[in-house]
Amino acid sequence: MQKTTFSIENTLSNLQIEALNEMQQASLEANKTSNEVVLLADTGSGKTLAFLLPVTQLLEKKPVTQALIIVPSRELALQIELVFKRMGTGFKITCCYGGHKRETEENNLLQAPELIVGTPGRLADHIRRGNITTTHIASLVLDEFDKSLEQGFEDEMSFIIQSLPAVKKRILTSATEAVEVPPFVGLQEPVKLNFLTGEKSPALAVQQVRSDDRDKSDTLFRLICALGNRSTIIFCNQREFVEEVSASLKDKGIVNVFYHGAMEQQERDSALCKFRNGSSNVLVTTDLAARGLDIPNIRYIIHYQLPPNQESFTHRNGRTARMDASGTAILILAPHEYLPEYITPPPATIELPASPVLPQKPVWTTLFVGAGKKDKVNKVDIVGFLANKGQLKKEDIGLIEVKDFFSFVAIRKSHASHTITLIKNEKIKNKKVKIDIAK
Known part of the structure; x- marks a missing residue:
C-alpha cells in the first residue's frame, strides 16, 4: 500500500517550527535503528513531536489502525490529537477518553483511523467491545507512562498491550527517571535517551x-x-x-x-x-x-x-x-x-504594594455555539455567520474552538450584547442553534 506524502519539512512548516531541537532529533535517529526507545525529557521540551514524527513515518495510507498512543489524561490525549492534526500528515486520528459519550467515538472508529490516542480505561473498553481492531497495530507509545502507573492504570494498560499481537515498535516517554517499567510493556533491550536536566528551565x-x-x-x-x-x-x-x-x-x-x-x-x-x-x-x-x-x-x-x-x-x-x-x-x-x-x-x-490596584479586565468574552463538527459546522462557517448576521469585523472575532457538538468563540466584550441581539433568531447552515455567553 502506498505511503502518504509525509515529510518532516512539511510538518515543521505546518507547525511553524524552524528546526527540531536536540532531543527531537535524537529521538528520530534512535527510532531509525531501534524498535524500543525510552525517552526521558523535561516537561515542555517537545516530547510530543519527538514520538509523533517516528510513528508517522511508519504509517501507511490504508483504513486500518497501525499505531496506538496511551496517555494518563484526557487533556494530554486532546493535546496530542491537536498537534497531530496541525502536522497535516493526511492520516486520520481518533481520540478516546472518558467523560463524554462513547457513541461519538464508536462512530469515529467505524472507519478505522491510522492512529488512535486515548486514556487506558476508555481504550480497554473499546477493545473489549470490538470497536478497535488491534491486529494491525505495529507501533505503541506510552506517553508519560510514569503518570499512568501512578494513577493506577496498570491493569488496563496490561490488558491493552496483551491485546496487541502485532506490535513491533515501542516508545515510552516520561519526565521523571524514578519509575521502573513493568514487564507487561515487553521491553527487551531499549535505547534510553535521557534529556532530563534535573534543573529548572533557565528562563x-x-x-x-x-x-x-x-x-x-x-x-x-x-x-x-x-x-x-x-x-x-x-x-x-x-x-x-x-x-x-x-x-x-x-x-x-x-x-x-x-x-x-x-x-x-x-x-x-x-x-x-x-x-x-x-x-x-x-x-x-x-x-x-x-x-x-x-x-x-x-x-x-x-x-x-x-x-x-x-x-x-x-x-x-x-x-x-x-x-x-x-x-x-x-x-x-x-x-x-x-x-x-x-x-x-x-x-x-516579593514585596507587594500596600494599596492594590485591580488589573484591567479582559477585552474578550466567550460565546457558546450549540453546533460543532458533527453538525458539519467549522471555523469558517462561524466567522461568516458572526460577520454577516452579527455585524462583527474580523478583528472583533478571536480564537475559535470547534468541538464535536458545540463550539466556543471569543468576541470583543464591547460588542457582545449587540451581537447576541442580532443573531438570536438567525440560523447557522439553515439550523437554529443556541448561542449565548459561555457559562
Missing part, C-alpha cells in the same frame, strides 16, 4: 511572597493586582480549595475560571477555552492542569498551596517558560509554612 524565575496570616486569600489578591493583566495559573492541592479561591477572587473583582477533575467535560472545555482565548487571564486549578495542557504564553505560576512534593513542583512550573519563553513561579507562604528543602537557593521575596 524560569522562582520567587516567594510572605503572607501575614494563615488565610492567604488577601495576599493572593494583592499579588495578582501587582502582576497585572498577564496569563496566570494558580495551583491548589484540593478541588474544594480551587472553587473557594476562584469565588474569593471573583468577589474581589478578579476575572477568573476554575478547572478540576470533578467537572463535566463541557465545563472543562469552556474553562480552558476562556483561558486560552483571553476571556480570562487567571486559571485556578489542581495538579490536573500540571500535565498535558499546552497553553502558550503563560507568564506566571502561583503555588497558592505548597506542592506536595518536588515532582509536583516541577510539573506545575513546566506550564510556563516553555521552549524559549520566559516565566515566573511564585510560592505564597503563610506564617506557619516553610520553604520546601528541594527549592534551592531560597527564592527572592
Whole structure:
C-alpha cells in the first residue's frame, strides 16, 4: 500500500517550527535503528513531536489502525490529537477518553483511523467491545507512562498491550527517571535517551511572597493586582480549595475560571477555552492542569498551596517558560509554612504594594455555539455567520474552538450584547442553534 506524502519539512512548516531541537532529533535517529526507545525529557521540551514524527513515518495510507498512543489524561490525549492534526500528515486520528459519550467515538472508529490516542480505561473498553481492531497495530507509545502507573492504570494498560499481537515498535516517554517499567510493556533491550536536566528551565524565575496570616486569600489578591493583566495559573492541592479561591477572587473583582477533575467535560472545555482565548487571564486549578495542557504564553505560576512534593513542583512550573519563553513561579507562604528543602537557593521575596490596584479586565468574552463538527459546522462557517448576521469585523472575532457538538468563540466584550441581539433568531447552515455567553 502506498505511503502518504509525509515529510518532516512539511510538518515543521505546518507547525511553524524552524528546526527540531536536540532531543527531537535524537529521538528520530534512535527510532531509525531501534524498535524500543525510552525517552526521558523535561516537561515542555517537545516530547510530543519527538514520538509523533517516528510513528508517522511508519504509517501507511490504508483504513486500518497501525499505531496506538496511551496517555494518563484526557487533556494530554486532546493535546496530542491537536498537534497531530496541525502536522497535516493526511492520516486520520481518533481520540478516546472518558467523560463524554462513547457513541461519538464508536462512530469515529467505524472507519478505522491510522492512529488512535486515548486514556487506558476508555481504550480497554473499546477493545473489549470490538470497536478497535488491534491486529494491525505495529507501533505503541506510552506517553508519560510514569503518570499512568501512578494513577493506577496498570491493569488496563496490561490488558491493552496483551491485546496487541502485532506490535513491533515501542516508545515510552516520561519526565521523571524514578519509575521502573513493568514487564507487561515487553521491553527487551531499549535505547534510553535521557534529556532530563534535573534543573529548572533557565528562563524560569522562582520567587516567594510572605503572607501575614494563615488565610492567604488577601495576599493572593494583592499579588495578582501587582502582576497585572498577564496569563496566570494558580495551583491548589484540593478541588474544594480551587472553587473557594476562584469565588474569593471573583468577589474581589478578579476575572477568573476554575478547572478540576470533578467537572463535566463541557465545563472543562469552556474553562480552558476562556483561558486560552483571553476571556480570562487567571486559571485556578489542581495538579490536573500540571500535565498535558499546552497553553502558550503563560507568564506566571502561583503555588497558592505548597506542592506536595518536588515532582509536583516541577510539573506545575513546566506550564510556563516553555521552549524559549520566559516565566515566573511564585510560592505564597503563610506564617506557619516553610520553604520546601528541594527549592534551592531560597527564592527572592516579593514585596507587594500596600494599596492594590485591580488589573484591567479582559477585552474578550466567550460565546457558546450549540453546533460543532458533527453538525458539519467549522471555523469558517462561524466567522461568516458572526460577520454577516452579527455585524462583527474580523478583528472583533478571536480564537475559535470547534468541538464535536458545540463550539466556543471569543468576541470583543464591547460588542457582545449587540451581537447576541442580532443573531438570536438567525440560523447557522439553515439550523437554529443556541448561542449565548459561555457559562
